[in-house]
Amino acid sequence: MIEIDGNRLIGRLDTFAAIGATQKGGVNRQALTEGDRRARRLLAELAWTRGFSVLQDPMANLFIRRAGHDESLPPLLIGSHLDSQPAGGRFDGALGTLSAFEVLESLEDARIETERAVMVVAWTNEEGCRFAPGCMGSMAFAAGEIPPEWQKKLATDGAPFAGELAKTIESLPGATVIPLGFPVHAYLEVHIEQGPSLEANDIPIGVVGGIQGTRWLDVIVTGQTAHAGTTGQAYRRDPLRALTAALSSLYEAIMPSDPDARFTIGRVSVEPGSVNAIPDEARCTVDIRHPDPGRLDELEKQVTSTIAKESDLQRCTVAISRSFDMPPCTFSTDLQNMIERAAADRGFRSTRMLSGAFHDALFVNRVAPASMIFVPCRDGLSHNEAEFVEPGHAVAGCEVLAQATVLLAKEADVERVHQAD
Amino acid sequence: MIEIDGNRLIGRLDTFAAIGATQKGGVNRQALTEGDRRARRLLAELAWTRGFSVLQDPMANLFIRRAGHDESLPPLLIGSHLDSQPAGGRFDGALGTLSAFEVLESLEDARIETERAVMVVAWTNEEGCRFAPGCMGSMAFAAGEIPPEWQKKLATDGAPFAGELAKTIESLPGATVIPLGFPVHAYLEVHIEQGPSLEANDIPIGVVGGIQGTRWLDVIVTGQTAHAGTTGQAYRRDPLRALTAALSSLYEAIMPSDPDARFTIGRVSVEPGSVNAIPDEARCTVDIRHPDPGRLDELEKQVTSTIAKESDLQRCTVAISRSFDMPPCTFSTDLQNMIERAAADRGFRSTRMLSGAFHDALFVNRVAPASMIFVPCRDGLSHNEAEFVEPGHAVAGCEVLAQATVLLAKEADVERVHQAD
Numbered sequence: 001m002i003e004i005d006g007n008r009l010i011g012r013l014d015t016f017a018a019i020g021a022t023q024k025g026g027v028n029r030q031a032l033t034e035g036d037r038r039a040r041r042l043l044a045e046l047a048w049t050r051g052f053s054v055l056q057d058p059m060a061n062l063f064i065r066r067a068g069h070d071e072s073l074p075p076l077l078i079g080s081h082l083d084s085q086p087a088g089g090r091f092d093g094a095l096g097t098l099s100a101f102e103v104l105e106s107l108e109d110a111r112i113e114t115e116r117a118v119m120v121v122a123w124t125n126e127e128g129c130r131f132a133p134g135c136m137g138s139m140a141f142a143a144g145e146i147p148p149e150w151q152k153k154l155a156t157d158g159a160p161f162a163g164e165l166a167k168t169i170e171s172l173p174g175a176t177v178i179p180l181g182f183p184v185h186a187y188l189e190v191h192i193e194q195g196p197s198l199e200a201n202d203i204p205i206g207v208v209g210g211i212q213g214t215r216w217l218d219v220i221v222t223g224q225t226a227h228a229g230t231t232g233q234a235y236r237r238d239p240l241r242a243l244t245a246a247l248s249s250l251y252e253a254i255m256p257s258d259p260d261a262r263f264t265i266g267r268v269s270v271e272p273g274s275v276n277a278i279p280d281e282a283r284c285t286v287d288i289r290h291p292d293p294g295r296l297d298e299l300e301k302q303v304t305s306t307i308a309k310e311s312d313l314q315r316c317t318v319a320i321s322r323s324f325d326m327p328p329c330t331f332s333t334d335l336q337n338m339i340e341r342a343a344a345d346r347g348f349r350s351t352r353m354l355s356g357a358f359h360d361a362l363f364v365n366r367v368a369p370a371s372m373i374f375v376p377c378r379d380g381l382s383h384n385e386a387e388f389v390e391p392g393h394a395v396a397g398c399e400v401l402a403q404a405t406v407l408l409a410k411e412a413d414v415e416r417v418h419q420a421d
Numbered sequence: 422m423i424e425i426d427g428n429r430l431i432g433r434l435d436t437f438a439a440i441g442a443t444q445k446g447g448v449n450r451q452a453l454t455e456g457d458r459r460a461r462r463l464l465a466e467l468a469w470t471r472g473f474s475v476l477q478d479p480m481a482n483l484f485i486r487r488a489g490h491d492e493s494l495p496p497l498l499i500g501s502h503l504d505s506q507p508a509g510g511r512f513d514g515a516l517g518t519l520s521a522f523e524v525l526e527s528l529e530d531a532r533i534e535t536e537r538a539v540m541v542v543a544w545t546n547e548e549g550c551r552f553a554p555g556c557m558g559s560m561a562f563a564a565g566e567i568p569p570e571w572q573k574k575l576a577t578d579g580a581p582f583a584g585e586l587a588k589t590i591e592s593l594p595g596a597t598v599i600p601l602g603f604p605v606h607a608y609l610e611v612h613i614e615q616g617p618s619l620e621a622n623d624i625p626i627g628v629v630g631g632i633q634g635t636r637w638l639d640v641i642v643t644g645q646t647a648h649a650g651t652t653g654q655a656y657r658r659d660p661l662r663a664l665t666a667a668l669s670s671l672y673e674a675i676m677p678s679d680p681d682a683r684f685t686i687g688r689v690s691v692e693p694g695s696v697n698a699i700p701d702e703a704r705c706t707v708d709i710r711h712p713d714p715g716r717l718d719e720l721e722k723q724v725t726s727t728i729a730k731e732s733d734l735q736r737c738t739v740a741i742s743r744s745f746d747m748p749p750c751t752f753s754t755d756l757q758n759m760i761e762r763a764a765a766d767r768g769f770r771s772t773r774m775l776s777g778a779f780h781d782a783l784f785v786n787r788v789a790p791a792s793m794i795f796v797p798c799r800d801g802l803s804h805n806e807a808e809f810v811e812p813g814h815a816v817a818g819c820e821v822l823a824q825a826t827v828l829l830a831k832e833a834d835v836e837r838v839h840q841a842d
Contacts, residue, residue: 193651194648194650194651195647195648195650195651195652195653195656196647196652196653196656197653197656200656212650214650214697216696216697225805226616226801226802227615227616227777227778227801227803227804228683228685228687228708228710228777229616229633229635229683229708229710229776229777229778229779230614230615230616230776230777230778230801230803231616231617231683231777231801232616232617232618232676232680232683233676233677233680235616235617235618235621235801236676238672238685240668240686240689241669241672244665244668244669244672244686245669245672245673247661247665247669248662248665248666248668248669248670249669251659251662251665251666252666255653255654255657256654259653259654262649262650262652262653264649264659264697264698264699265661265665265691265700266649266691266694266695266696266697266698266699266700267691267694267695267696268661268689268690268691268703269689269690270686270687270688270689273687273688274687274688275637275687275688275706275708275744276635276637276685276687276708277685277687277804278685278687279686279687282689285696287649287650287696287697289649289650323696355650355651356648356649356650356651356652357648357650357651358650380647380648380651380652380656381647382648382651383646383648383698384646
């Protein structure tokens with residue numbers, strides 16, 4: 001049984017949390033910033049110290065490779081990302097990347113020779129805050145190319161994507177540049193749950209079976225602005241009245257009746273936005289999620305028809321457009337079984353679960369079997385400077401990853417996994 | 422019967438609409454700007470041409486005085502304001518001010534000697550857009566002083582109130598400066614309805630019995646932000662769900678059951694405002710209005726208890742504060758009767774009505790009998806560059822004002838009005 005160094009892992013998390021540390025104990029280390037580059041350089045230096053090779057591809061995805069016995073076999077890939085939200089936590093991404101690196105060091109410490117190479121990856125721009133969309137690194141890796149239109153992207157701070165990407169690659173001159181995409185035996189990613197269920201059920205390990213589908217809608221209801229004091233009921237065409245009626249009924253209908261559904265309104269605004277004027281426009285975003293693609297379609301219809309009906313009642317018009325549509329993804333069953341077995345080997349309770357959030361694993365899953373190992377985070381808080389993971393849970397996730405890594409990279413029968421999926 | 426010159430009035434409206442004209446046919450002539458000063462100077466020049474005296478007080482309220490037979494009697498005051506919304510219409514304020522001046526010229530044209538002086542007033546900053554609050558000129562006139570804290574006010578464009586006020590007064594060196602506040606026999610103001618009811622009922626003259634009470638509330642519902650995809654129903658504390666449920670039920674309850682009530686949500690926002698994050702804070706403003714102060718209290722209680730109940734259901738907290746509280750005002754019954762009689766004398770249908778909006782008359786009513794004459798505006802539109810008044814309606818309002826002016830300023834029995842109120 002492979003032993004990891006829990007204290008080293010926790011210390012590493014502290015070290016990396018200092019790069020882009022915020023006053024409230026969080027991290028601001030957005031993709032392709034100087035902070036992101038510093039974190040990449042530190043990881044590369046640590047890798048060189050241990051004699052691992054350091055590679056990067058044209059998307060600045062960073063790879064650390066420990067050779068295997070049979071170098072002709074596709075490597076096992078483990079990792080996550082190092083970039084953060086603008087007011088992000090210390091664990092989102094860093095935990096998975098540093099856990100993977102800890103596994104690599106532990107293999108080295110124990111002089112375990114694996115059949116195939118094991119590679120740690122830190123994907124570029126998982127968060128998608130400074131440059132949208134998220135998961136650009138893993139998306140390009142899976143596609144085998146960088147979409148040409150990305151070159152023209154500008155950051156929220158105005159910086160050009162192409163320039164920031166080039167600067168990031170140049171900031172690690174010692175890392176060999178390899179082409180985008182290569183055969184991968186399997187991919188495993190440790191991540192915080194970013195939700196409350198593991199903590200609430202006191203289970204340290206979540207075995208992730210897939211990622212639910214997500215659809216984003218932009219809603220604009222248009223009426224007519226008029227004076228709040230002078231305009232009687234019969235003369236009002238109030239888009240906010242229509243929208244609140246629709247949303248209120250959707251909040252009541254969707255999640256309470258379907259425990260797998262998610263319905264969230266994250267943004268709402270009105271124009272002209274004056275205390276004493278009936279708005280002429282009410283806008284909101286809608287985020288609907290479901291593991292079943294058919295139900296996603298039904299939910300979208302329910303949302304659009306409810307808003308249309310209420311808009312009609314208020315003599316308002318409505319325009320709804322999809323801004324994002326990500327179908328559900330299902331992870332390899334064999335990999336899930338293997339994670340479950342690894343957790344059991346280590347004496348941890350585990351549970352099968354779906355991920356509500358995207359992760360790089362969703363994109364890698366398009367070209368190789370993938371799955372994820374979730375650990376609890378306090379109060380389910382994430383994308384928040386107060387994000388916190390119990391040290392024992394961080395260590396547990398890393399131990400399960402180490403165990404699964406040995407099973408996948410060392411044992412001869414792991415070929416089954418790749419072929420079965 | 423006094424004759425007014427309708428063509429002169431309509432031409433004047435066009436002339437003044439050119440000062441601060443916007444591309445869309447509206448007016449941007451905010452209080453104490455160069456445009457406002459130009460409008461004041463033009464009115465003063467027109468007055469001097471006719472031999473009237475021009476006066477201003479320390480609030481830059483502008484007065485044009487036509488002497489009466491008995492100069493010991495308090496003058497009749499008629500007028501409105503010349504400042505506009507940033508994207509305002511051509512009639513809001515200008516119609517009442519120029520109608521009053523037309524009455525003064527018509528008296529002069531017809532060589533009618535009135536028992537008491539008639540004074541036209543253009544109040545400073547009725548709109549309250551560049552400097553809050555609105556009606557600063559009439560408010561200070563009624564109070565007899567400028568509140569000392571106003572001196573420190575800054576405009577939305579950063580200009581200091583004290584400096585802009587001084588510059589405005591200095592821009593009319595020929596106008597005698599008089600102290601703030603003086604005895605007024607009665608005050609009449611012509612204004613567009615700013616609502617749709619006169620037009621809808623095809624009635625040219627509204628006799629205004631008072632101004633309904635207004636109360637503004639600031640609502641903040643606080644929950645907890647969390648990931649839209651990962652957070653199940655049981656773990657959500659969604660302040661926007663609470664707020665939409667409350668608002669939806671209040672929209673259904675308040676106005677449909679009480680035709681005198683007004684309930685408007687003019688602003689709504691959430692924090693952090695991310696498409697895939699449950700908000701931790703939902704805010705809105707509430708504008709409630711009613712002619713009955715007791716019902717205003719009841720409505721406020723209904724609003725606060727409904728929001729509190731729904732917030733409780735979503736395990737959210739709520740903070741509600743009053744940002745504005747204006748009790749209803751009742752205008753002089755004698756003046757209303759006189760306006761009604763003047764309208765009948767001129768052959769116009771009229772109806773008694775309440776004003777949903779504030780006007781300078783509300784403040785003058787604190788120190789002298791006051792009332793207002795409303796005329797229809799197309800589609801009830803106001804505070805909008807598309808604001809429009811039929812020339813026939815503009816002339817009708819001015820004719821009724823002229824008729825009432827003669828009744829109030831010439832006839833011996835008008836003393837009754839002042840004493841009765």
